[in-house]
Amino acid sequence: MKKAFILGITGQDGSYLAELLLGRGYHVHGLVRRASMFNRARIEHLRSSDPERLTLHYGELSDLTSFRRLLSRVQPDELYHLAGQSHVGLSFEIPEATCQENGLAALHLLEIVRDLQHPMRVYFASSSEIFGATSSFPQCETTPLDPINPYGCAKAFATQIARVYRKAHGVFVVNGITYNHESPRRGENFVTRKITLAAARLRAGAKEPLRLGNLDAVRDWGYAPEYVEGIWQSLQAEAAGDYVFATGQLCSVREFAQAAFAALDLDIGFAGSGVDEVGRRLDNGETVLRIDPVYYRPVEATLLVGDASRARTILRWAPRTVGPEVARVMALADWEKVRGETGS
């Protein structure tokens, strides 16, 4: 039985990946942080359905000696490094922690893997944010790195150091350069989930308008369960390499919001501009969306849109759910959740 180790198993991608691996007969190990509150909602169903093949270990990647001991005991065939501070906006507030968790931690991990006798394949969760201010559209694996926020800088460092370990030390390490990928399991402080939850609550009768930052920001939004398929496939390939995982299509925050509201039969129109822009229901004129500059970022990435040709050719991976359709799937899931909670 193949063994996989997932760092970040309690997150959106980690939980979908654990499901996929268990479905493929793996024994899955995951590292979880000791905290006063449980944060395992996304994998609770797996813990009860597959207790023999899912093993959780308390630990921290920063506790290097313990983590090294754990890895040499478990001896996984595949190691997925999906952990870290994942909020770009927050990285302006906590840049040092972000760079520790998203940059230096990858180097620590590679050093451990390099020393271990047991060979393992490593996946590193890189990000479109490594391209930040690029003027190349769409971006691919060879697009020069040009990050513009602490999060992107940390991911750029880790991506490049992984390339160094691949070339210099022969470590089988893959950089998955993923563009935004969302799902009903997305954290509530990311714009997509914030929108779909607000739409569901509005439909259930809530009156408080949704407050967002830059509605003109555009992203290449895909569907997380499809991205973990590519992540797994990338470690099954003959050779290690970098892969862009993206839809190749752009959608603005405004368009995403419109699609989410429309999925719940709430048509909204926009009026005004800048901080005075508002979203109103077309049927009754009610204001359901306002701008709050607190959510503006000091700098915004340019047009991050990915070319996934390499993943398509080598891994036979292709996204199926794109932008507005992702919004629809998430809004319907949140509506079910809110309906259950409120009895609507």
Ligand code: G4F
């Ligand atoms: O949902 P976001 O916070 O995602 P962002 O910054 O693109 O980062 C996500 O995708 C990256 C690429 O895959 C990952 F590396 C990263 O870990 C994370 O998963 O923001 C998306 C856009 C931004 O332009 C932001 O300015 O939405 C804009 N936005 C507008 N109003 C908002 C809001 N973002 C948030 N979080 N909250 C708002 O109210």
